[in-house]
Amino acid sequence: MWKAIASNALTLFIVILFLVAGVISWGAKQYRDEGPLETAICLRVPSGSNMRLVSEDLAGQGAITSASIYRIGADYTELEDQLKAGAFLIPAGATMEEILDIVTRGGQSTCGTEIVYRVGLTGLLAEVRELDPETNRFEELVEWDPAVEPEAPEDYTRVREAADTRYRVVLPEGLTSWQVVQGLNAVEILAEPVEDIPPEGMLAPDSYEVQPGTTVASILQRMQSAQAAILAAAWAEREEGLPLASPEEALILASIVEKETGLAEERPLVASVFENRLIQGMRLQTDPTVIYGVTEGRGVLGRGLRQSELRGETPYNTYVIDGLPPTPIANPGRASIQATLNPADSDYIFFVADGTGGHAFAETLAEHNENVARWRQIEAEAAE
Structure with missing residues (x-):
């Protein structure tokens, strides 16, 4: 009789083990399989949030099949406490594993609303725009020229006060170092305007992500480091x-x-x-x-x-x-x-404007003179 009981218990134990293994295997498959999301979404993670709230938000938006499995995956990979605040682009079909990586990797927002400060030759332009997750394109909400409109538009002020707004400073090619400094000093969210002008040519034009309180000097240092690296690589x-x-x-x-x-x-x-x-x-x-x-x-x-x-x-x-x-x-x-x-x-050895926005090139002075005459004619016709 005891042998029969022991045999049955062993059989039951083996069955339970298989069931547990099956559940684990099923959960792991759910965690790593392509997700149900049909179109990309922008997941907003407010400061102070936690993995439970995020998992429920993801499940509610149809990005994951199970909030519980998502949390188990976060706990198993020891990423439960690595959640970052921000706005994150979750692509269509993203797995739970991929989504967890997105919201814990670096904390830099990848979607949502941002304010872009464009430094130009003659001034500064602020643009509020929002990423459309479905098209992965930014849509402009409002544009503000502080030199023309001293008072900021309502949409700008609203976005400026939002906790998850991203900020970017865009500095185009061809600005002088003086123009860069004047432009950065005019960006209201940046701190500690500077007076010293960096060496001409040593500021890399680019788009730089910043935060309210970022110092002007720190951006200039980033630009100088980037330009030095670009120049060294190109020279090599x-x-x-x-x-x-x-x-x-x-x-x-x-x-x-x-x-x-x-x-x-x-x-x-x-x-x-x-x-x-x-x-x-x-x-x-x-x-x-x-x-x-x-x-x-x-x-x-x-x-x-x-x-x-x-x-x-x-x-x-x-x-x-x-x-x-x-x-x-x-x-x-x-x-x-x-x-x-x-x-x-x-x-x-010569070139001159050709009227199309480009230039006409020449090897000899005679060819160049012909190109110049053609350009003068275009100028005269445009002035009529």
Whole structure:
């Protein structure tokens, strides 16, 4: 009799083990299988939230099949206490494992509403926009120019006061260091405006995520570190035989290329023109350097150059001096630096605007004069 009881107990124990193993296997499969979410969502995790509240929110939005399994997975992987506050983009079909990684990895928001401060040549523009999870595109909600409207729009103020709002500062290619500093000093959420101007050319144009209270100096340091890395990498991979003796000279020429064309496909050609001129001992004869000599990089000239300025002897007047000016004339972007150190293979030594937003290039003075005459005709017709 005891043998029968023991045998039955053992059988029951084995059955229970199989059942438990099956449940664990089923739970693990649910945890790692593609999720039920059909379209991406923006999951908001407020400060002070916990994994239970997040799991219930995910289940309520149809992103996971089981809040309990999600929490067990978080506990098993020891990520229960690693939850970060923010707004996170949860892609369609994301597994519980992937979602858990998204909300615990780094804490940087990946969706939701953000305020973008765009620093321009003449001022600052604030843009409130929101990411549409389904299209993964930002939709503009409101735009605010503080110089035109001293009082912020209601939508801007509302978003500015929200706890999960993201902030970004965008600095385009071609700004001078003075313009960058003035722009950053004008961003209301940044702290501790600075007076000292960093070296020209050594601020990497880019989009930088910031937080209220971020200091201006810390952003400038990030920009300098980024530009130094970009320049070092491009110099290491430069084409052989360039008429540039150092990374500093490359940065100077890249700043001229940046100011001469806004077309990405033209940058290597424009760089080739200036480098061909340097090789042949010709003066660069480029207006942007003259303008920099007049303004000293502080603001926009706002008019055409005068003949006296084109003939004036300044260190930046490349119609008068030989070779490169002493410093960059703006902060070039990565593309202009790379184009300068890997220029197009051309024999061009001239270029002039062609009326389409680009330039007409020429190898001889006769060809160049024809292109200039064509451009003058386009200018005259536009003035009629």
